[in-house]
Amino acid sequence: MNSTAKLVLGIIVLFFIVKTCGSCDSTSTRQQSSSSQVAKTWRKSPVDDLIKQLNDEPNFSIILFDMDANESGNDYKHQYQILIQKPDTVLEKKTDWKKVDEAFFSQHINDMGMEIASKKDGKVTKQAVPAGYNHYVGNEKYGRWENHGGSSFWAFYGQYAFMSSMFNMMTYRRSYWDDYNRGGYYGGSRGYYGPRGSSPVYGTKSFTSSTSGNKSTWANKPNTFKDRVRNKVSRSSNQSSRFSSTRSKSSSTVNKRTSRSSSRYKSSRTIRSRSGGFGK
Structure with a gap:
């Protein structure tokens, strides 16, 4: 060439x-x-802030105690119940109302009355589980299993009897607790609402049912309002999922x-x- x-x-x-x-x-x-x-759209939730504030505590639970939305459905709030496990007692306090974004509200709309974050022996998990399951139920320091009518239920000792009403859960069935532990739910990403194939035993619907005696803000909202909010955040969540997929x-x-x-x-x-x- x-x-x-x-x-x-x-x-x-x-x-x-x-x-x-x-x-x-x-x-x-x-x-x-x-x-x-993506970085600009990610927001730290109030739960993340609480976990940071409780950093020095080796054991705690954060429970979604109450939730609310305004009539126009563009302002969402949570209230949390915090339990801090100490060697000789359990400290309990409730937060003020915390503003949350629509995505976080949608993520936990079925989790009222449930623990949505916890720290156990220094390990933090963010998972929706029945209140008390990770720290107290099954722990012989706080109570024992008793048989009633052929089934086994958890009974707190006298000094911890307040926990049943505090969790708004009058009975803890052994078969459900065993199902939770056998299913490998602890520390995972899946929430536990009861045995597979059955209607939810735990969560918003059971916590705010007419038989639960709950007097929370969300429980006292008309069903038409709650359905409207649920449909709105569900649509937004689906749109967000499609956007993420695209x-x-x-x-x-x-x-x-x-x-x-x-x-x-x-x-x-x-x-x-x-x-x-x-x-x-």
Whole structure:
């Protein structure tokens, strides 16, 4: 190949490299922009703040005690019950109302009366489980299992009898507690609302039922209002899920394009290497 041909080939290869790198930079910019948008939309919840405040405590429970929304359905609030386990007692306090975003409200709309975060022996978990399951029920320091009518139920000792009313749970059935432990729920991401295949035994509907005696703000809202709020946050949650799915697919497409561009770039480098060998 004469010098003119080699010069032309070199210019073509150089143009291809510059164009490919420009495409890579553009792709990288889009990816960074997407990551930046994700970071901007993530918000710390009041539960995260409470966990941070309780950092020095080795054992605690955070229970979703009450919840509320305004008539227009664009202002959401939670109230939490905090239990701090001490060597010789259990401290209990309730927080003021905490404003939460719609996504967090939707995430826990079925979890009223349940523990939604806890720390046990220094390990923090965020999981919806019946109040008392992780720290007190099954712990012989606080009570024992007793048989009644052929079934076994948890009974707190006299000095801890207040816990049953505090948790708004008059009975703890042994078969449900065993099901929770056998199912590998502890420390996982799945909430536990009762045996599989049955109607929810725990959570918002049971906690605010007419037989529970609960006088919370949410329990006293008309069912039409609660259904309207539930439908609204459910629609928003579904839209958010579809957006996340679309964004994930888009990101996958960008990654594939980046991979192809990278392959072409490697190929162009190989071409340049071979062209440099001509004339030897």
